[in-house]
Amino acid sequence: TRDELTAGVRAVAGGRTPHTGVLGTATDGRLAFLFSGQGSQLPGMGSRLAAAFPVFAAAFDEVRAHLDPLLGRPLADVLDSAELLARTEYTQPALFAVEVALYRLLESFGVRPDLLAGHSVGEFAAA
Template sequence: MSKIAFVFPGQGAQYVGMGKELYENNELARKEFDKLFSSLDFDLKTVMFEGPEEALKETKNTQPAIVSMSLILTKLLEEKGIKADFVAGHSVGEYAAFGAAGYLSIDEAVKLTSARGKFMNDVAVKVNGGMAAIIGLDSDKIVETLKTVEGIVEAVNFNEPKQTVIAGQKDAIERACVALKEAGARRAMPLAVSGPFHSSLMQEAGEKLKEEAEKYNFQMTDVKLVANTTAEVLQNVDEIKEEIYKQSFGPVRWVETIQKLKAEGVTQIYEIGPGKVLAGLIKKIDKEIQVKNIEKLEDFENIM
């Protein structure tokens, strides 16, 4: 029996106006958005729908914006009778996966995401770190090469076989980019992000999230979630909390996550949320898996 997975994008997929079309043209979406917006202590609605772009790019705003849109789209998809057997999310997309699996209510998933964005913002400001995308070099070679680079720099996002993101101290990133090009990378591009996300420099954010997670009511359901840091299925609430802690300063094993979904019998994946980044990555990991994007109302018309 073939299985369905829902996957959710992470930071970088956002754009000003995301979700506005849903809000203005779908009653259920408007109701859910209003409920979410009123549960937060800042004006996410204006930032999402009107911008400015600089405000939306701030981690504390970006993360709840992406997760809110993803979860409301999921609700609309489920209204059409499509349910997930498995879920996974890329980086902050994993928080949308917690909500989509029913491990948290939509409101709680967004509230926890909002806390994550704030904690990561606070730590990123202090540590002077960055990230860079390395194209055209095997991840094993990248990991080996980074061992020779002075300073803190780590492979953190294993996005597809020939694209890995590194993170760490800014000067170490610069040295790493030179070393990785010498090792055969086609490109080494610094990314316009506000911090060294998923690297060990972010551990303080993980400690704060660990405390925060204790305030939430998690429950297991029959939907299985493949975790970023291990590419294994979470089995219980303790494992969910451990993933929340470790994921903020641990790797996103996206290649292995997709391979795990395939091994579990997934043949169809819905990418739910802004953009089509994950669809592109999935095609490079496994061409056999069918991927559909759910981002706008028109995407619901031909999904059955």
């Protein structure tokens, strides 16, 4: 339930073990990034990250500069429209642009994955 979820999150935030799970620290693991495919898009995706993080904005703009000439309209016009973003010809380039920019943002923080994987258009972002 919502109350159980809230209590569990509060327990973890307070350093306690939630009653529904185990609290611990991962060690000696490898980090993997999974880039998703169509279906994970949301109107406005990337806009707050672009406003908050110049690294994300620069990577996002760089990818869009390559994709926009190939599309019927610029991705900047598509990203806030649920109707347009639901169309595959815009969904997939938009996801690719967001995923590449997310990778560059994490990379700027020093996060380096050991493994990359992707589903559908996410395979291109992983590549």
